[in-house]
Amino acid sequence: MIGYNDALLALLRHAPRLEAVRCATADALGKVLAADVVSSMDLPSFDHSAMDGYALHAHGTLAAGSEHAVHGSQAAGDAWRASKGMAWEIMTGARMPDGLDTVVPVERTELLARHDDGSPARIRLLDALGPKANVRYAGSDVAKGAVVMRAGTRIEPNHVMLLAALGMAQVEVIRAPRVAIICTGKELQADLAQPLADGQIYGSNGPYLVAAFASLGAHVCSCETVDDSSRTFVATVERAQRAGADLIVSTGAVSMGRYDFVPDALSELGARVLFHKVAIRPGKPQLAAVLGDAVVFALPGTPMAVAVGLRFFIAPVLRAMRGQGPEAMGRAVLDTPQLPKAGLLHFLRATVMPGDDGRLHAQVLAQQQPFRIQPFAQANAWVLLSDDAVQGAWVTIAGLQPETSPFDRTYPSGA
Numbered sequence: 001m002i003g004y005n006d007a008l009l010a011l012l013r014h015a016p017r018l019e020a021v022r023c024a025t026a027d028a029l030g031k032v033l034a035a036d037v038v039s040s041m042d043l044p045s046f047d048h049s050a051m052d053g054y055a056l057h058a059h060g061t062l063a064a065g066s067e068h069a070v071h072g073s074q075a076a077g078d079a080w081r082a083s084k085g086m087a088w089e090i091m092t093g094a095r096m097p098d099g100l101d102t103v104v105p106v107e108r109t110e111l112l113a114r115h116d117d118g119s120p121a122r123i124r125l126l127d128a129l130g131p132k133a134n135v136r137y138a139g140s141d142v143a144k145g146a147v148v149m150r151a152g153t154r155i156e157p158n159h160v161m162l163l164a165a166l167g168m169a170q171v172e173v174i175r176a177p178r179v180a181i182i183c184t185g186k187e188l189q190a191d192l193a194q195p196l197a198d199g200q201i202y203g204s205n206g207p208y209l210v211a212a213f214a215s216l217g218a219h220v221c222s223c224e225t226v227d228d229s230s231r232t233f234v235a236t237v238e239r240a241q242r243a244g245a246d247l248i249v250s251t252g253a254v255s256m257g258r259y260d261f262v263p264d265a266l267s268e269l270g271a272r273v274l275f276h277k278v279a280i281r282p283g284k285p286q287l288a289a290v291l292g293d294a295v296v297f298a299l300p301g302t303p304m305a306v307a308v309g310l311r312f313f314i315a316p317v318l319r320a321m322r323g324q325g326p327e328a329m330g331r332a333v334l335d336t337p338q339l340p341k342a343g344l345l346h347f348l349r350a351t352v353m354p355g356d357d358g359r360l361h362a363q364v365l366a367q368q369q370p371f372r373i374q375p376f377a378q379a380n381a382w383v384l385l386s387d388d389a390v391q392g393a394w395v396t397i398a399g400l401q402p403e404t405s406p407f408d409r410t411y412p413s414g415a
C-alpha cells in the first residue's frame, strides 16, 4: 500500500497549473496572486504629520519656552503649501508645508494669541523640540518600485488594505479552480429541510465540501447527491467533465462493499488511477485518478475520511495548481500519549493551545473513530502521528482549516 508522502507526490505531479486572470481588488479576497505586486508609488505618497499640532522648522533644536508666530493652517486633504519658514497649525495626515521639518503635538504647546477668526496666532513650546519629530516621510512604508507581495500569496484582508492604499484597482490572480462534488449513497437525504425516512441520514459531506472549497477560494460548479448506481455516477462525472471541472470529488462507494462501484465506474470512464488505498487513518480506501484534464478524488464516505482527504490531499493539490509551495506544519508538545496502529499515518483531531511554559500543547481528543463528527467541530488542529508518542513528545500539527493555518509560515514559491 502506498504511503502518504508518495501518494501526495503522485498527485502533485499531475496537478495542472491554472491560468492567470485580472481581478478587481474588491473581489480578490481568498484568491492567489499570479504575479508579484510592484508598487507604482511611494507610501505615504507625501511627507505628512503624525499629530494634530504645529509644524515648525527646527533649525537644530527649538528650546522649551520658545515662542512662534503661526502663519497658517494645514488640514488633511489640503494641497502643497509654501510655509515661508513660519509655524503652521497642522492636523494628523496633513501634508507638511514646504520648508517645515518637525511637528509638536498641540497638547505640548501653550496658545498665546488667536487671529480674528479664532485660529491660533502665537504659541509657546512646553518642551524642547528637535527635527523630524512626528513626521511620516514619503516612501517610508513602501518605496515606489518595491515588490510588496509575491506571486503565490493568498489575498487576505490585510493585503486588500495595502493594495487599496497603493491605488491598485486590479490584481493578477490565478483563476478559481472549478470543482464538481458527487456524494454517493441511497441513504443520503440532501435536503436538510426534509424529514428522514427510515434508514436515511442527512448528507453532511456535500455541505462540508462546499463550505471547505469556498474557504479555499475554489468555485464549486455542482454538488450532486446520487444513488448507488454506477450508471448515474458515470453520467454525473461526464457532466462534471463537460462543465470543465478541474477537480472532481466524490464521496463514498470506494471501499470493499458490494455497492462500492466507484473504482470500476472510473476505469469504465477511462480514468488513470494514481493510487487506491493509502497507509493512513482515517481515509485508507481513498482513490485518486486522472481523467482527461481533471484530477479525481474518490474519497471514502466516512465523514472524517472526507475531512482528511480535503485537508491533506486536495488542499496541497490546490496549492500546487496555484503555484504555491508546500505548506509548513507546526510542532507542539503532546499532552495525551498515543499508541497509533503501526504502519499507518494517523490524522487526529486535537486542540492546540499555548501552555504556561510558552510552548504550544496538543491534546488529542478522546473520540477518534472516523464516523464521529462532534470532535471535528470541537477541534482546532490536526496532530499527525505514525509512531507511539509519550506525553511531552514533540508532534507535528496542522491547522484545522488549510488556508488559515496559524502554523503555516511558508512563503509562496518564488519568494
Ligand SMILES: Nc1nc2c(c(=O)[nH]1)N[C@H]1C(S)=C(S)[C@@H](COP(=O)(O)OP(=O)(O)OC[C@H]3O[C@@H](n4cnc5c(N)ncnc54)[C@H](O)[C@@H]3O)O[C@H]1N2
Residues within 6 Å of the ligand: 183, 184, 185, 187, 188, 201, 202, 203, 204, 205, 206, 251, 252, 253, 254, 255, 256, 257, 260, 282, 283, 284, 285, 299, 300, 301, 302, 303, 305, 370
Ligand atoms: N470489509 C471492509 N469494509 C470496510 C473497509 C474495509 O477495509 N473492509 N473499510 C472501511 C473504511 S476504513 C471506510 S472509510 C469505509 C469507506 O467506505 P466507502 O467509501 O465505500 O463509503 P460508504 O460505505 O458509502 O460510506 C461510509 C459511511 O459514511 C456514510 N456516508 C457516506 N456518504 C455520506 C455523506 N455524504 N454524508 C454523511 N455520511 C455519509 C455512510 O452512510 C457510511 O456510514 O468503509 C469501511 N468498510
Ligand code: MOO
Residues within 6 Å of the ligand: 281, 282, 283, 284, 285, 300, 302, 304, 305, 370, 371
Ligand atoms: O478510513 Mo476509514 O475513514 O478509517 O473509516
